[in-house]
Amino acid sequence: MMKTLISDLPVFEDPVKFLMWFFIVLMVVFLMFLVTLRSGKKLGERHVAVKKTRSVIYSTLIIGVALISSVFALELNSQSEVVGDTLSAEEIDALESLEHISHHDSHYLFGIDISHYQGEIKWHIMKESEHPIDFVFIRSTMGIDGKDTHYHANWVDAKKHEYIRGAYHYYRPNENSTKQFENFAETVNLVDGDFPPILDIEEPSRFGDKKLREGVLNWLKLAEAKYGVKPVVYTGKHFYDTRLKGYIEDYPLWIAAYSGKGRVNDVEWTFHQFSEEVEIAGIDTAVDGNSFHMTMEELHDMCIGDRNHSKKYWRN
Structure with missing residues (x-):
């Protein structure tokens, strides 16, 4: 599934997937930024603005996780529906092959x-x-x-x-x-x-x-x-x-x-x-x-x- 999602990136044919990947990249950047802050020395006054934006960063991460989870859930559901439809079609074809078998030969x-x-x-x-x-x-x-x-x-x-x-x-x-x-x-x-x-x-x-x-x-x-x-x-x-x-x-x-x-x-x-x-x-x-x-x-x-x-x- 992941290979499929990645292969879609260059052409941006699916806006939802593009948005999902945008949030993934943004989340990675934010997480790296947070790790850098925690591993550094005591923040000075010039980092006060950054500290105030943590709530925004966390909110963005939560939204990103929710969006990614939703997209994956939709993808799985779509695939299961396709499989179900395929099985149903095969069953129908089997019946039709009996019902109309004289057509086949x-x-x-x-x-x-x-x-x-x-x-x-x-x-x-x-x-x-x-x-x-x-x-x-x-x-x-x-x-x-x-x-x-x-x-x-x-x-x-x-x-x-x-x-x-x-x-x-x-x-x-x-x-x-x-x-x-x-x-x-x-x-x-x-x-x-x-x-x-x-x-x-x-x-x-x-x-x-x-x-x-x-x-x-x-x-x-x-x-x-x-x-x-x-x-x-x-x-x-x-x-x-x-x-x-x-x-x-x-x-x-x-x-x-x-x-x-x-x-x-x-x-x-x-x-x-x-x-x-x-x-x-x-x-x-x-x-x-x-x-x-x-x-x-x-x-x-x-x-x-x-x-x-x-x-x-x-x-x-």
Whole structure:
């Protein structure tokens, strides 16, 4: 700090600092003068005027000390405010990098997935915001009888606000896979322009991995037969590596991994869920953020009813 103050002296750009240094020099002179007086012999009459000015000298010293202390206090406070502002800016930048991550890499399109956990979504606010949302995945059903309480409202609103929408079923591994598909099929009506059906598989089965895979593949085959397109499989990176890898390669993969794209370099993914802490205008809670690795045209090609759909494998 002292080097900074000294470097400012020649140009006198800061009047306060100049005044402070003026008082410092004056104080040094006065102190040397006082020391000289005390070290000399008894003062004669010609020093009476000097003795009378001691009060002025002391007052000047007090004022100088007060000014210097104030300047240093202001300097420290200013630096602490700058540091605080910098930290706040970094935190804001971190949030914005999540909120607008698709802006940082034009190779990826951006979408979110929602359920009743997000509560009532203000779709008009979300649509009018600058957030680059290209698609929305919506939870519809869970297990053999679970239904997301916000599914129908979200499904209608997503279409109304012209988002590419997809419905996903949360798979309960210890329940009958055929009945689980029936729950999904009687709830979800997919039309041209919608994504293929999506199966969300995250939990191991108490009956073992073999039975888990048999149930998952049964659900996927039933969905493909009904809707005429290959369903999408959602799962976590570790779950995929340890339980599903090598068994679902015929289906587009939506993989969850939150440590950047490097974690999924060894996976042939179509969608990547890169965060669960994205803030979106119009939604009161954090949501999951997802990337699509191809172009908008190919995103549309993936939808039901597109003439190119059957020609795509949707792999990275």
